[in-house]
Amino acid sequence: MILKILLIEDNPDHIEITKRILRKASEDYQLDVAMDSREGLKMIFEGSYDAVLCDYRLPDSTALDVLKEINNKNKKVPFIVVTALGNEKVAVDMMKEGAYDYIVKDVLYSDTLDMIIKKAIDRYGVNKEKERLEKEIIKAYRGLKETQGQLIQAEKLSAVGQLASGVAHEVRNPLGIILQGVNYLEKKISAKETDIYEILIMLKDNVKRADKIINALLDFSRVASLDLKPEDVNSILEVSISLVRTRFKFENIDVIMETKQGIPSALADKNKLEQVFINLLLNAIQAMPAGGKIIIRTYDKILEEIKKGIGRREGDYFRVGEKAIIIEIEDTGSGISEENLKKIFDPFFTTKGPTGGAGLGLSVTQNIINEHKGFISVESQIGKGTKLTVILHAAEDVLKREG
Ligand SMILES: Nc1ncnc2c1ncn2[C@@H]1O[C@H](COP(=O)(O)OP(=O)(O)OP(=O)(O)O)[C@@H](O)[C@H]1O
Ligand SMILES: [Mg+2]
Structure with a gap:
């Protein structure tokens, strides 16, 4: 599998050394070079690199600026800082910004470069997978929450339904008796007694209203078939x-x-x-x-x-x-x-x-x-x-x- 690496570095000697090390380490490396941060960023955003190796001190800025720009644009790529000997503190600061690793230009450079790149790429893969899984878990959790809500709602409805049909039947009988009584009184009173008549009509209207509510309740509890x-x-x-x-x-x-x-x-x-x-x-x-x-x-x-x-x-x-x-x-x-x-x-x-x-x-x-x-x-x-x-x-x- 080809590993596309971008090296951002302005020192020709160092470019040459890095090329040689990677060629020796594996045939899989394909190295592109950018000589300053502007060109480097352009290549990062336009290309798809498996890893970026970036010298800390660049002619037009530093690796920290490059990394910040990458983060700003939300671009994800394993980023490795190359620092001069004695400048490890810079490297540690950069790791805090999200750099994947750092490597020091010293005698160990040629021995460790290949390993550091591969480790960074591996870790990047693991992180990506972790992010994907996290997203999936959040999605599943939301789905569960929603189903739970629906279940609670269904439970509530069925409880109300059962209660409603019981109450409805109980209330219907007394309502019937009231209505019969009102009808009886209506026949008994004389035409003169308009005030009593109005009260009876009001009673009747309200009994009807109560009956309507009960019908609705019954409908509510027996939609089954x-x-x-x-x-x-x-x-x-x-x-x-x-x-x-x-x-x-x-x-x-x-x-x-x-x-x-x-x-x-x-x-x-x-x-x-x-x-x-x-x-x-x-x-x-x-x-x-x-x-x-x-x-x-x-x-x-x-x-x-x-x-x-x-x-x-x-x-x-x-x-x-x-x-x-x-x-x-x-x-x-x-x-x-x-x-x-x-x-x-x-x-x-x-x-x-x-x-x-x-x-x-x-x-x-x-x-x-x-x-x-x-x-x-x-x-x-x-x-x-x-x-x-x-x-x-x-x-x-x-x-x-x-x-
Ligand atoms: N088209 C609508 N425009 C504005 N509000 C509405 C509309 N439909 C429903 N609502 C609101 O939803 C509430 C519940 O409606 P729902 O039909 O269940 O009961 P209701 O109309 O109040 O009483 P009922 O239907 O039992 O006579 C209403 O009281 C009203 O606030
Ligand atoms: Mg309504």
Whole structure:
């Protein structure tokens, strides 16, 4: 294996000696020479040397300046300083700058040069390998951390789910009794008693509200079995939109459809997906109390990049090269702060106050998408708006894979 060495040295005698020593030591050495630091640096940056031998005292500067310049530019090469006898302190200083070794011009020069160069090259190789391994360990550690986070989240969700379904059933019965009582009283009171009537209506509204929350809770805890079929996401979107259409007009919201016609089918549970879109549309509406725009996009895409949820490993939701169906619902509403962005998928997280939502919409939504082995993500900017992106598997891909 050829070892390309650069010698930076201005003394012709010394150049000659070094050439001779290396030629004698091995046929593998190929020596280039630079006579000053400027030329030397140029050759280092342009070439690829296995090692650099640099005389300390150069006509235009010192080896220390050369090494500093190399470090500045982040160039990595084993660097060996050649110093005059009695100048070892300089060499030690240079080692502190990152020089790999030093050699003194004395009687031992010819005996040790070959060994010192080879040792420096070896050590450089080991260091490079160490750096590579360190990087790999950091990467693996990050991956582990992320998986751990997901596990904790999954655990939390399943605990909430179990709790929720228990509580929901318990609370439903008393609510039913209250509602029956209210209905009874409504019939009993006379038309004159408008104040009592208003109270009854208020009671009824609140019972209904509580019932709605319980339904959401139950949804949340029992998404387990889906009825997955090839479905046209555009048609599902249309149904969802029709269910909230009156709200759009009422709240002064323009809906802009950028759906792709003839998009391939997604593998989906129609009813559950309808619920997902309604949740997302309602959130968008609620984020724009003074009106605004909702842009709805659908398209299909072959996944190329590796990012969260998309990868090459078994267990990644999506694989590179797979076709995905993508649905985006974007609004021009209030946006979500960076801090809240981390929490919006948590059950019961809401910023809508006690009379607003239960904070279950997005956790139910995420649960449903997870059950689809799909992926939901959010991008938002305070004051500008929010975009929720749902990625589903194309039916053809999954059916092909499963045979
Ligand atoms: N499009 C959006 N724009 C701004 N904020 C949003 C948007 N979507 C969700 N959020 C924020 O995320 C929170 C959680 O949303 P989620 O749908 O889970 O609950 P909710 O809407 O508050 O209540 P629920 O959906 O149960 O009626 C919301 O309270 C809101 O702060
Ligand atoms: Mg909501």
